[in-house]
Amino acid sequence: MKKLIGIISISMLVFMLAACNSGKNSNQEDEMPEMLDVALEVQETADVNEEVPFKATVTQGDEKVSDADEVVFEVWEEGKKEEGEMIDSVNHKDGTYEAKKAFDHDGMFTVQVHVTARGLHTMPKKSVTVGEGVQDENTHSDHEEGDHEHGDHEHGNHSEDFSMHFMKPESIEKGKNTEFIVHLQDHDQPLEKARVRYEIWNDEISDKHEWVDASETKAGEYSGTHAFNEAGLYSVKIHVQNDEGLHEHEEYEVEVK
The missing domain is CATH 2.60.40.1930 (Macroglobulin (MG2) domain)
Known part of the structure; x- marks a missing residue:
């Protein structure tokens, strides 16, 4: 009986130590890196x-x-x-x-x-x-x-402290998924919880505009993927909106080979 109690006590101690270590590791993983x-x-x-x-x-x-x-x-x-x-x-x-x-x-x-x-x-x-x-x-x-x-600029509010940086892909191949990443800031802080969409078109190929919803992968960084069916020079307009009425957009050109 004493032997059984000893085994149970040791097992409980091991479990408690494992739980403590797991908690410490979890806290370390949850810590955000310094800005x-x-x-x-x-x-x-x-x-x-x-x-x-x-x-x-x-x-x-x-x-x-x-x-x-x-x-x-x-x-x-x-x-x-x-x-x-x-x-x-x-x-x-x-x-x-x-x-x-x-x-x-x-x-x-x-x-x-x-x-x-x-x-x-x-x-x-x-x-x-x-x-x-x-x-x-x-x-x-x-x-x-x-x-x-940029006609639709007038339909939203603008912040002079708003900044957008589009990480233009170095190379884009038709038929392959391409990741688009944009960084957003407002008042020198990452702009979080915004609605970001990529509008993509090529008037020489089609009059259809395609839309890609971006996801916030980290604070102020928004990513979306798109596959181009044909080579050519495409326009990419990035639309940014939030619940405070902000509406900004900037247009870029990308070449698909």
Whole structure:
């Protein structure tokens, strides 16, 4: 009898220890990784043709992130985001990433850095005034043209702090599933629980527009897959909405081979 009680006691002790360890492992798995912190440094004003340095310092907690997967600076003139350019950074292996650009005319420009590291993505931005900047009349005209070209923009609310970064696939083959990923931010924070849809079409092939619903795979990251039946140049418009009335969209082109 005593032997039986001893066996039961030992079994219960082993079970309790296993449960404790399981709980610890579960808590560790549930812990979210620390967010990336990106300090973007861009001077507020510059002369025409002056070389302007861009610097991003990337940290995660107290650690400097020297192994980012991608750090790219996107630069565009106010009202002309679709004409912007991407500038690769130089990694100094100390958590800092730099690039530079000279602006050849007056204007208001936005510099946004896209940082992808350790499964996370963030994209702060700043503005720089070059030369005399831009007159209000021209800015107003640019916005009017943009609203005309993207007619459904007027049906939703817009946030000046909203940012979208489409991870354009490097290559797309017809007949194969292609994953589309977009990162969204609002007020420098991941935009969560949004409704994101990819609208895809090629007017030369068909007048039909296909829609792909995206799923939020992590905070602010939305993924969807689509298989193209024919090769060609396709338009991909990303629609973003949420319960607060936000409605944004941006259009891109992808080539299918």
